[in-house]
Structures are given as structure tokens and as C-alpha cells.
Amino acid sequence: MKKIITLDINHEHYEVAVEPNQTLLDTLRYQLGLTGTKKGCEVGDCGACTVIMDGVTVNSCLVLAMQAEGRQITTIEGLETKEGMHPLQTAFVEKGAIQCGFCTSGMILSARVLLDKNPEPTEEGIRRGIAGNLCRCTGYQKIVEAVQSAADGMKEGHQ
Amino acid sequence: MKEYSIIGKPTRNVDGVAKVTGEAVYAFDMTLPNMLYGKLLRSPHPHAKIISIDTSEAEKLSGVKAIITGKDTPGGKWGLWRRFPELCDQTALAMDKVRFIGEPVAAVAAVTEEIAHEALDLIAVEYEPLPAVFEPMEAIKDDAPLVHDDFENNINTTRHIEWGNVDEAFKNADYVREDRFSLSSQHHAPMEVHNALASYDKGSKRLTVWASTQSPYFLQLGLADALKMREGDIRVIKPHVGGGYGGKNSTMPDSVNAALLSMKTGRPVKIVFNREEEFTTTEHRTAMDIAIKIGLKKDGTLVAKEVKLITDGGAYTGLGATTLYLAGTFVTFPYKTPNYRYDGVRTYTNKMWSSSMRGFGSVPAVYAAEIQLDRAANDLGIDPLEIRRINAMTPGYSASGEYTVESCGILECIDKMGKRVKEKWNDLGEDEGIGFASFAYMSGGIFNWIDTPYAFSGAMVKVNIDGTVELFTQASDIGQGHNTVSVMICAEELGIGMEDIRLHPADTATTLADLGAWGSRETLMNGNAVRAAAAEIKKMLVAVARMKLGENIVYDLVAKNKRIYLELRPERGFSYYELVKDAIKQNDGEPLIGIGHYTPHNKGMISPAYGMGIQAVRAKVDRETGLIEMKDVLVVHDCGQPINPPAVRGQVEGSTQMGLGYGLCENMPTDNGLILNPSFVDYKLIRSRDMPTIELMEVPTYEPEGPFGAKEAAEATTSPGAPALANAVYHAVGAEFDSNVLKPEKVLNAIRAKEQKGKA
Numbered sequence: 001m002k003k004i005i006t007l008d009i010n011h012e013h014y015e016v017a018v019e020p021n022q023t024l025l026d027t028l029r030y031q032l033g034l035t036g037t038k039k040g041c042e043v044g045d046c047g048a049c050t051v052i053m054d055g056v057t058v059n060s061c062l063v064l065a066m067q068a069e070g071r072q073i074t075t076i077e078g079l080e081t082k083e084g085m086h087p088l089q090t091a092f093v094e095k096g097a098i099q100c101g102f103c104t105s106g107m108i109l110s111a112r113v114l115l116d117k118n119p120e121p122t123e124e125g126i127r128r129g130i131a132g133n134l135c136r137c138t139g140y141q142k143i144v145e146a147v148q149s150a151a152d153g154m155k156e157g158h159q
Numbered sequence: 160m161k162e163y164s165i166i167g168k169p170t171r172n173v174d175g176v177a178k179v180t181g182e183a184v185y186a187f188d189m190t191l192p193n194m195l196y197g198k199l200l201r202s203p204h205p206h207a208k209i210i211s212i213d214t215s216e217a218e219k220l221s222g223v224k225a226i227i228t229g230k231d232t233p234g235g236k237w238g239l240w241r242r243f244p245e246l247c248d249q250t251a252l253a254m255d256k257v258r259f260i261g262e263p264v265a266a267v268a269a270v271t272e273e274i275a276h277e278a279l280d281l282i283a284v285e286y287e288p289l290p291a292v293f294e295p296m297e298a299i300k301d302d303a304p305l306v307h308d309d310f311e312n313n314i315n316t317t318r319h320i321e322w323g324n325v326d327e328a329f330k331n332a333d334y335v336r337e338d339r340f341s342l343s344s345q346h347h348a349p350m351e352v353h354n355a356l357a358s359y360d361k362g363s364k365r366l367t368v369w370a371s372t373q374s375p376y377f378l379q380l381g382l383a384d385a386l387k388m389r390e391g392d393i394r395v396i397k398p399h400v401g402g403g404y405g406g407k408n409s410t411m412p413d414s415v416n417a418a419l420l421s422m423k424t425g426r427p428v429k430i431v432f433n434r435e436e437e438f439t440t441t442e443h444r445t446a447m448d449i450a451i452k453i454g455l456k457k458d459g460t461l462v463a464k465e466v467k468l469i470t471d472g473g474a475y476t477g478l479g480a481t482t483l484y485l486a487g488t489f490v491t492f493p494y495k496t497p498n499y500r501y502d503g504v505r506t507y508t509n510k511m512w513s514s515s516m517r518g519f520g521s522v523p524a525v526y527a528a529e530i531q532l533d534r535a536a537n538d539l540g541i542d543p544l545e546i547r548r549i550n551a552m553t554p555g556y557s558a559s560g561e562y563t564v565e566s567c568g569i570l571e572c573i574d575k576m577g578k579r580v581k582e583k584w585n586d587l588g589e590d591e592g593i594g595f596a597s598f599a600y601m602s603g604g605i606f607n608w609i610d611t612p613y614a615f616s617g618a619m620v621k622v623n624i625d626g627t628v629e630l631f632t633q634a635s636d637i638g639q640g641h642n643t644v645s646v647m648i649c650a651e652e653l654g655i656g657m658e659d660i661r662l663h664p665a666d667t668a669t670t671l672a673d674l675g676a677w678g679s680r681e682t683l684m685n686g687n688a689v690r691a692a693a694a695e696i697k698k699m700l701v702a703v704a705r706m707k708l709g710e711n712i713v714y715d716l717v718a719k720n721k722r723i724y725l726e727l728r729p730e731r732g733f734s735y736y737e738l739v740k741d742a743i744k745q746n747d748g749e750p751l752i753g754i755g756h757y758t759p760h761n762k763g764m765i766s767p768a769y770g771m772g773i774q775a776v777r778a779k780v781d782r783e784t785g786l787i788e789m790k791d792v793l794v795v796h797d798c799g800q801p802i803n804p805p806a807v808r809g810q811v812e813g814s815t816q817m818g819l820g821y822g823l824c825e826n827m828p829t830d831n832g833l834i835l836n837p838s839f840v841d842y843k844l845i846r847s848r849d850m851p852t853i854e855l856m857e858v859p860t861y862e863p864e865g866p867f868g869a870k871e872a873a874e875a876t877t878s879p880g881a882p883a884l885a886n887a888v889y890h891a892v893g894a895e896f897d898s899n900v901l902k903p904e905k906v907l908n909a910i911r912a913k914e915q916k917g918k919a
Contacts, residue, residue, distance in 0.1 A: 035188035036181015038401070040350045041434040045839035048350055076181035085180065093175035096805035099813065100638025101178030102350035102401030108179060127847040134839065136348055136402050137638050139812035140847040142805070 005069040009034070010078025018065040025049045025060035027068075028075060036076040036105050040134070047133035050106035051075050057113045057132070076105035079112065087150040087157070088112055097146035099137030107133045111147045121151060164719055165651045166867045170803045173643045173662065174399065174636070183399045186371045187351050187431065191358060195224055197420050197430035198275035199412060200265040200282050201440065202257035205509040205832030206291035206304065209256060209284065212265060217281035222274035225423045226282070228265045229254040232419060237384035237410055238476050239377060241610040246316070246476045248307065251385055251415040256289065258306055258474035259511050260832050261440035263412045268420040268428050291509040293832055295448065295469045298506040306474060306507035313507040315472045316480040320487045322559040323498030328463035332454025334539060338531045340451070341898045342523035343826035344471070345444035345817075346437075347516055348844060351401020353441050354431035355414035359421040366421070367394045370414050373403040373637050374675020379667045380609065381410025382418060397665035403637040404817070405515035406442055408677050409477045438837035442514035443827060445482045445505075446471040449527040451490070459541045459549045463498040466490050466524075470513065472505045477514030478677075479505050481608065485520025485601075485765075488561065489878075490528050492521075492599035493569045493771045494550040496558065510832050515677060517817055518877035521600055526822075526899060529596035529882035533889065543595050543886070544580075547773065548573045551597075562763040566862040566870065568797030569597065572772045575856055576795045583793070583854075584777055591779045591790070594886025598774065600875035601766030602865065603680025605759050614756035615680075616688040617671025620649065620696050622751040624743055626736040628653070628660040630692075633673035634685035635665050639873055640806035641681045647802055648686050648866050652693035654718030655735055671756065679871040682802060683768060684757050686866035691755025697723075699751055700738045707733060707741070759864070767864040770871030772796035774815070774879035776851075778887040780894070782910060785903030787888060789819060789851040794876060797858045800868035804857070810873045812853050818880025820845050826900045 002017040009032065016031050025042075028034040028051070037060060040048035044059040051060045052074040079086045088108050091097070098104050107130055114121060114129030121129065126147045127140070135143065177183040214226045229252040238247035253264045265282050269275035290304040297303055298313035306313055329335055355370035366388065372378045375395040383390040400407070413430040420428040432441065447470040454463035468486060472479045487501035516522070536546040551570045557563040576595070584593060603615070619631040630649050636642040642662055650657045663669060673685055701716045704723045708731060715726040724732020742751055759767040777790040794811055801807045817825075824843040828835045836842045861868035881899045888894055888901060894909035 029188075030190075034181070035184070038185075038350065039187070040352075041839055043434070043838065043840075046350065046434075076179075080180060085176070089176075089179040092179045093171055096169070096172060096175075096809055098172055098175055098178045099640065099809055100350065100402040101174070101183050101399060102185065102638075104178050105181050124848075127850075130847050134350065134844055134846065136350055136404070136817075136844065137813045138809055139814075139816035139853065140850045141812045141853055142809060144847070 003066065005066055007068055007073060008071065009073045010075060020066060022065045023061050024063040024065050024068045027065040028060060034075050034077055038102050038105055047106045047110065048103055050109045050133060052109055052113055055113065055116065057110050076109060079108065086112065087153050088147065091146040091150035091153065095142050095146035095149055097138065097142040103133055103135045107135065107143055115151055115154065119151060119155060163651055163867065165647050165657065166802055167800060167804065169805050170643060170647055172640055173646055185351055185399045185401050186356060186369045187354050187401065189356050189369055189398065191356065191427040194427040194429055195268040195270060195420065195424060196272040196275050197266055197268045197417050197428045198279055199263040199416060200279045202253065202260060202262045202264055204257055204286050204288050205260050206289040207257050207286035208289060209253060209264060210287055211285045213283040214265065217267065217278040220274065220278050220281060222270040223267060223278045224270065225268045225420050226265060226278065227419055227423065228252055233387040235385040235387045237381045239409060239478055240476055240480055240608040241380065242608050245309065246480060247384065248475045251412060251419060259509055261511060263416065266416040266420055268424055291832060293508050293510060293829065295471045295506040295508065298508050306509060310507060315476060315505040315507050316483055318483045318487055318503040320501040320561065321499065322561065325463050325465055325498045325500040328498035329454045332462050333457040334535065335452065335454045336531065336535055337450065337452040338527065338534065339897060340449045340527040342447050342449065342526055343899055344446040344513055345516060345821050345825045346827060346842060347404040347406030348842065349402030349404060349406060352432045352434060352437040353407065353411055353413050354429065355417045356427060356429040357414065357417035357421040358427040359418065359425065361425050365392045366418055367396065368414055368418060369396045369398055371400050371407060372397050373407040373635050373677055375633055375635065375665050375667045376672050377408055377609065377675055378410050378414060382415060385410065385415045386418060394668040397635055400637040403676065404517045405519055405677060408515055408675065409442060411441060435837045438842060439834045440511055442477050442512060444516035444522065445479055445513035447486065447523050449523065451527045451531055453531060453535060455535055455539065457539065459536065459539055459546045461494055461496060461550045464491060464496050465500045467502050470505045472507050473510040473512030474507060475512040477512050478519065479512060479514050482515060482520045486524040488765055489521035489599065490524035491558065493552045493597050495552055495556060510829060511834065517814060518600055518874040521878045522821060525596065525598060525878035526882045530885055533886045544573055544577050547595065547597050562765045564769050565864065566768060566799055566860040568858040568860040569771050571858045572795040572797055575858060576773050576775060576793060579793055579856065580775055588779060590782060590891050591777060592887040592889065592891025594776050594883040594890055596774055596879035596883040596886065598875045598878040599769050599771035600871050601678055602683040602768040602770060602871040603766055604678045605762060605764060605766060609674065611672065611674065613672040615758045616673045616684040617756045618685065618688040618692040619671055620692040620753040622696055622739055624740060626659060626739045629663060630660050630689065631663045631670045632685060632689060633665055633667065633670040634681045635676035637676050639676065639810060640803060641676065643806065644682055644686060644802050645689050648689045649693045651867065652690050653697055655721050679770065679873040682869050682872065683865045686869060687757035688755045690866045691757065692753040695753030695755065696751050699742050700735065703738050703742045703745065704733050762864065768799065768862045768870040770798045770875045772875065774876065774883050776883040776887045778884060778891060780888055780891045780906065782892060785907035787823065787901055787906060789884065791851045792853040794853060795856045795858060797860050798872035799860055799862035799865050799870035801857060801859065801872065802867065802869050807872045808855055811855050811876045814874060814877040815853055815880050816845055816850055818877045819884060822881030822884035822899055823901055
């Protein structure tokens with residue numbers, strides 16, 4: 001039996017009818033058209049479907065849509081502000097930390113939560129922060145550099 | 160070196176913003192109105208006759224719109240080796256028997272994916288299991304079951320390569336050694352799984368397919384052969400692709416069955432594999448057993464090499480036959496090999512088939528060659544870098560009839576590596592070691608097994624009245640960044656900005672044929688085509704400028720900074736935009752269109768050019784647990800003129816992750832044909848915390864055959880990781896290996912074996 005719930009995604013409210021076993025990932029992608037959240041394995045191993053829920057990263061393939069009700073969800077589509085792209089998005093482009101791009105959304109959201117918690121991460125801290133996100137293209141090095149560069153830029157911005 | 164405006168400058172990826180904002184659309188993301196979801200029913204048997212298939216119960220299920228089995232297909236067979244019809248062995252659905260676990264036997268289209276799944280459970284297939292064969296050495300025996308009835312001893316293809324006088328050279332060698340290696344398969348594991356969306360228009364009888372593919376052209380041909388349709392009635396569009404690495408060259412059952420179901424229902428149909436299907440029913444790296452013999456002089460000079468190998472082909476051909484050829488070629492690189500003999504055999508077995516994967520052929524072959532070379536150096540008392548330097552190819556080196564290497568920076572790479580290692584790693588810790596491995600790979604293949612009548616790459620440039628450019632090319636950006644490279648090359652040639660160019664990539668209906676993104680071919684081959692197309696336009700504009708200047712024919716004009724001007728008198732010239740307007744007006748209003756194409760000629764049998772270099776790995780071995788800690792990696796690299804340096808770096812770093820993964824943890828064990836690790840929990844990729852940092856040093860050369868001197872940069876660096884790691888472990892603790900995947904148990908056993916040997 002479907003149930004109607006309200007989801008708070010990127011500060012917009014969406015009323016959706018969902019099955020009890022329907023994941024947040026499928027709701028985002030197939031009901032709301034937010035295909036920036038990717039699907040790589042459906043069992044929580046790859047991190048491509050990472051979204052931010054109440055300030056914490058989750059694999060949206062492991063979260064039921066119903067569990068997300070009343071929570072604040074941020075997807076990659078919600079990262080830009082009126083001022084433009086998030087410094088992480090800019091840094092990923094500037095540093096060439098993108099190849100195929102399929103892990104990129106999840107990677108950037110994991111990095112965003114990392115920097116929210118720790119604005120001055122070490123290299124090891126960054127590597128730990130994105131350890132749940134698989135990337136098959138980059139060998140991670142430029143991703144680590146992009147996150148570092150975004151952190152440096154954000155720090156300067158605050159001063 | 161020549162200073163360019165755009166080439167060689169770090170340049171942002173033209174797709175970057177779309178990819179960081181989630182706007183980039185992959186085939187995986189696409190839906191069409193009224194679309195159905197397709198699913199494939201797969202064989203649980205490695206080898207079995209199909210007695211009957213009963214779909215009646217499934218057809219009754221509400222929401223099921225079509226079910227097809229082998230007898231409902233046009234029966235077209237296909238493969239990439241189209242010049243050899245017997246090697247076109249794939250079918251949409253198994254016709255009479257299944258040859259591997261996971262082979263599709265029926266396809267369902269339904270209104271939801273769940274209903275399609277449910278319908279699969281209602282299809283009853285009666286099988287008669289047949290004896291199966293899983294190992295190549297078993298497969299070639301006379302009494303082995305035949306995977307394909309027409310292939311005696313299960314031999315799919317063979318390859319012989321020979322030059323010089325091998326037997327004589329071995330007789331005269333001071334030192335001869337023979338080693339055997341067993342190399343595993345490896346999965347591409349792209350983040351985006353195989354998927355395709357097919358839409359058949361019953362009115363026009365034309366088909367459009369959006370797919371996660373490395374080659375729209377190969378897919379167009381595969382679909383035409385499978386569906387018995389005209390190529391021109393099939394349009395393949397490649398949206399953004401979430402990784403390929405050699406795994407998306409073949410036409411697979413996703414696109415073919417989506418097309419068949421769309422033709423049957425008249426509605427768009429999408430088939431998406433799940434991750435388990437991706438691991439178990441899509442192609443993977445070719446596993447092989449290699450016997451390799453080398454003869455050297457006392458001073459370390461290589462005089463002869465002989466290689467025999469047998470590959471585990473699995474049930475069909477794919478690009479496995481090419482793999483066999485390339486293994487026999489790149490096992491000689493980048494060393495002068497005056498006398499060489501190679502015999503390779505590819506066998507059919509009852510497993511998912513093996514094919515191309517990044518550095519295909521080369522990766523297992525280089526493992527064997529580079530470890531053996533270290534052993535020989537050790538025996539002869541020669542430094543590992545020195546033995547590589549002694550034998551390194553030099554510019555213009557030619558192996559009789561097979562290949563010629565024009566630009567060749569391997570010596571400089573080795574020298575630079577020697578210096579850097581001394582600076583950076585002069586203080587090794589306990590149980591730490593350094594391992595080296597050289598590498599090389601092609602810049603696109605010369606071979607034409609696909610049997611295309613077209614140029615290997617084509618490009619078209621159309622210039623609008625305001626000077627904006629529409630660049631049409633079928634080249635495939637699958638993440639390596641070729642879209643950016645295409646635009647850079649076009650902009651450089653025309654002397655305009657990248658913002659002036661809109662790219663229209665990878666659509667078979669609107670672009671000129673290009674063989675696709677495999678064999679590191681796009682930069683050189685498609686780059687040459689793009690440059691030639693842009694040069695046509697430049698020629699038109701230069702003619703107009705020359706006329707306006709009224710200048711003597713001997714004066715050269717250049718296109719740079721959005722102007723065309725006299726090279727020696729830069730102030731004398733005109734704006735590019737002005738010249739475009741004049742050219743169109745003068746030409747009776749005809750738009751400016753330039754067409755370029757490229758096909759390699761007179762460049763031997765393999766490739767027009769070769770990227771190369773050397774890698775070093777520093778690793779520490781825990782003698783108690785057998786765990787290897789990869790500390791850091793050095794790469795010295797000759798890719799000719801790098802077009803976009805950050806993209807080159809990305810290729811090197813990513814391929815190194817794959818290469819080290821092959822050395823450390825990536826393989827695909829099977830039990831009676833069943834792949835045992837079809838998930839990211841059990842199939843280990845190196846994650847961010849375990850990936851060592853990589854320092855890349857470029858040794859730029861100028862490749863005369865490449866656009867602006869560029870050549871391969873995408874695949875060669877997949878090869879050295881595994882042998883360099885094994886050589887580092889040998890250097891650290893003396894443990895020797897004859898296979899890849901250095902899991903702790905294997906390392907411990909090797910350390911013990913070495914200790915036993917020491918006592919004996």
C-alpha cells in the first residue's frame with residue numbers, strides 16, 4: 001500500500017506517494033527526476049547514491065523513502081546557492097577531479113559533510129572522509145587535492 | 160618545444176560543470192514517455208541444451224507486454240571480428256544451448272521493473288545439462304566437451320608472430336631463463352553498469368538506441384548484424400558514460416534485447432543490468448598462462464625472446480582475439496628484441512567471455528616480462544634500471560614487419576627515474592622495497608577486424624556567420640576527457656577560443672564514423688581528423704585574408720588569438736570573425752564546412768605511435784601477516800605532446816589504481832563456472848585510504864604522426880603497477896611470485912618458500 005509522505009529535499013517540499021519498501025534513491029531518481037544522485041550497486045557498497053540527511057551522509061539506496069520523512073535531505077542538485085556553485089564543485093572542476101563523473105555527486109557530498117565537520121582536514125582525513133565512495137577513474141589523487149583546495153579556499157573566505 | 164595557445168595548457172573539462180552539478184545525463188538516467196522496462200532470464204547452467212521454454216504463465220501476468228526467446232529473434236549473429244564470420248558468435252538470446260552461467264535465454268518487457276522481475280520467475284525453462292569445461296588446458300584436450308561444435312579442441316583463435324632467428328640466438332646467448340606465469344582476469348567495474356534504451360519507430364522502421372557504450376559505431380554495426388537491419392536505419396547516441404575501460408566495446412544483450420522488445424511492442428524499452436549482472440555477465444580482462452623464455456648476453460643485452468601463452472576465452476569472442484595479438488606484441492615492449500617468436504592460443508570455455516580491458520593483452524604479458532627481466536638482472540648482477548636502459552628502444556626502432564616506433568622517450572624516462580628514485584627514496588625502511596616496470600601501449604590499432612569501409616576517424620566543422628563553430632565528431636568521451644581534447648584541438652588549429660566551439664559528439668546519425676574509445680586511439684586518430692577538418696576552414700579563411708592583404712604568395716599566415724595575420728608582420732591581419740563573414744558572403748552564402756578524416760597508413764601492423772615510460776612502486780611488507788603496504792608510486796611518462804596535462808595525469812593515476820589493483824587484490828575466482836565475488840564487498844577495488852600517492856613526471860617528445868605531436872596516454876600505465884609491486888615485494892623480502900593478486904596468504908607462503916630455499 002502506498003502512503004503519501006512529504007519530503008524536504010534541497011529546501012523544497014515534495015508530496016510523494018511511496019511504497020513501504022521504496023528507497024529514497026529510487027524516489028529521488030524516478031519520482032522526482034533528481035538523477036544527479038547515481039545508483040552503482042543498490043546495496044550500500046559504492047557510495048554513488050550518497051546524499052546528506054540531517055547533516056550526515058547516507059547511502060540513499062539503504063534508506064527507505066518513508067524513513068526520510070521529516071528529515072532534511074540535500075542532493076547534488078541542492079548544493080548550488082544564489083552565489084553560485086559550492087566551493088567543492090568549483091574545486092572539482094578547477095582541479096580536474098572529474099573523469100566519468102558517475103561517482104562525482106556522491107564524492108562531493110561526502111566531502112561537503114567532511115568539511116562541515118572539519119574545515120581543516122589532513123590528507124589522511126580527506127581520504128577517510130571519502131573512503132565510502134568508490135571511484136574507478138581517478139585513483140583518488142585529484143579528488144583529494146580538490147577537497148584540500150576547497151577547504152583552503154573556504155578558510156580564506158571566512159577570514 | 161613549440162608554444163601553443165591552448166595545447167599543453169591545463170584546461171578545464173568541457174563537461175566539468177555538468178558533472179559536478181548533477182546535470183550531466185547518462186543513458187542510465189534516461190527515460191522516455193510510455194517506456195517499458197526489460198529484464199533478462201539467465202541460465203543457471205554453465206553448459207546445457209535448452210529442451211523447452213514455457214512463457215505462458217509469465218505472459219498472463221498483468222503488466223507484462225512482451226516476452227521473447229531465441230526463436231523470436233531474427234537469429235543474427237554478431238561480433239567485433241566481422242572480417243571472420245565464424246568469430247561472430249554472439250546471439251541475442253541462446254538459441255539451442257547455453258554456454259555459460261548467466262547467458263540470457265529469454266527477455267521480458269513490462270510496465271515496471273518489478274513486474275518484469277516477477278515475470279522472469281514464471282518462465283519455465285527445461286535444460287539438459289551437458290559436460291562443461293572451465294580451464295584452457297583442459298579445453299584443448301581431444302576428449303573435452305565442445306563449447307562451439309565447429310571449433311575443434313575449443314580453439315577460438317591462434318596467433319603466431321616471429322622475426323629474426325630465435326633458435327640460433329638462444330644458442331649463442333650467455334644466459335637463458337624460462338619462467339611461467341599465471342595471470343587472472345579482472346573486471347572493469349565501471350560505476351555506471353551496462354544499460355541501453357531502445358526506441359523503434361514502426362512508421363519509419365528505424366531504431367534509435369541510447370547506450371552506455373565506448374563506440375557508437377561498433378554498437379550500430381552489432382545491432383545491424385543482430386537485427387538483420389541496415390546500419391543506416393539504426394541510430395546510436397552515446398550520452399555521458401560512467402566509465403568503460405574496455406568493457407563497453409562489444410554489443411551486449413542489453414541493447415540488442417531492448418531493441419527487439421521495442422520492435423515487438425512499439426514502445427521504448429530500457430534494460431539496465433544490476434551490479435551482479437555487471438560482474439557475472441559482462442566482459443572482463445583475459446586471464447592467461449604464459450611461458451616466457453629470454454636469452455641475454457653477459458652484459459644484459461637481450462638477444463632472444465620466446466613466448467607461448469594460452470588464454471581463457473570463455474564462451475564467445477569479443478575482443479579476446481585482439482587481446483591475443485596484443486599480448487604477443489606488447490610482451491616485447493619497450494625493448495629491442497632482435498629475435499622473437501610468439502605462439503598464442505585463445506580457448507573457448509564455459510564461462511562468461513573475456514575481452515578487452517584497459518591495456519588489453521599488455522597487462523598480463525608485461526607482468527611476466529617485467530618480473531622475468533628483474534630475475535635475469537639479479538642473476539647477472541645488473542641493476543634493474545640498468546638492464547632496462549641497456550635494452551630500451553630508441554627513436555625509429557623497428558621490429559621487422561610488425562611495428563616501427565618513431566617518437567620514443569623511454570631512455571630519458573629511465574634516466575629520469577634513476578635520478579628521482581635516488582633523491583626521493585634513498586632511505587628505505589626495514590622490509591621496504593622498490594620495484595620497477597616499464598610499459599608501452601598503442602595509440603589506436605591499425606587492424607581492421609571490424610571491416611569498416613570508412614576512415615578510422617572523421618570530423619566535421621561547420622562555421623556560423625558569427626564565427627561560432629559546430630564541431631561534429633563521433634569520438635567517445637567515456638570519462639577520459641576526449642570531448643575537451645577535441646575542442647582544444649579544433650580551437651588551436653583555428654586560433655579561436657574554446658568558448659567559440661559547440662561540440663556535437665557521438666551520434667551515428669549526425670557525425671562521421673569513428674571506431675570509438677578503445678586502444679587509446681581517440682587523441683591521435685580522432686584528434687588528427689578534427690585538426691584536418693579545422694584546417695580546411697583555416698585554409699578558406701587564409702585565402703580570404705591573403706586576397707584582402709594583396710600579399711605575395713610566399714608570405715605565411717597564421718591563425719592565432721582570433722586573428723589571421725602575417726607571421727612575420729603580426730600587425731597586418733584581420734579578425735577571425737570578420738574573415739568568416741567575408742568568406743561566407745564571397746561564397747554565395749554557403750556556410751563554411753570542413754571535413755577531416757584519418758586512417759593510419761604505412762605504419763606497420765599494430766599502431767601509428769606508442770606511449771611509454773617506467774613506473775616505480777615503493778612497498779613495505781609485514782613479514783608476520785603478509786600484508787603489503789603500498790607507500791608511493793613514481794611514474795615517468797612519454798605521451799608525446801600532452802594535449803591537456805591534467806587529463807593526462809588523470810589517466811595515469813586512474814590506470815595506476817587499476818594496475819595496482821590487479822597486482823594486489825582484483826581477480827575473479829570461479830567454481831564450476833560460477834563467479835564467486837560479484838559484488839563490491841567481495842570484489843575488492845583499492846579505496847581512497849589504501850591508494851598510494853603518485854608522482855608523475857612527463858618526458859615530452861614529438862610524435863610526427865599525432866596531432867600537435869600527441870600520442871597514447873590512457874592505457875599503458877595500467878601495465879606496470881602489478882609487476883612493479885611484485886618486484887618491490889621481491890626487493891623487500893625476497894618473495895617471488897608467478898601470479899598476480901598478492902593477498903597476504905600468498906605473500907606469507909612466498910616468504911616461507913624463500914626461507915626454505917635459503918636453508919636448503
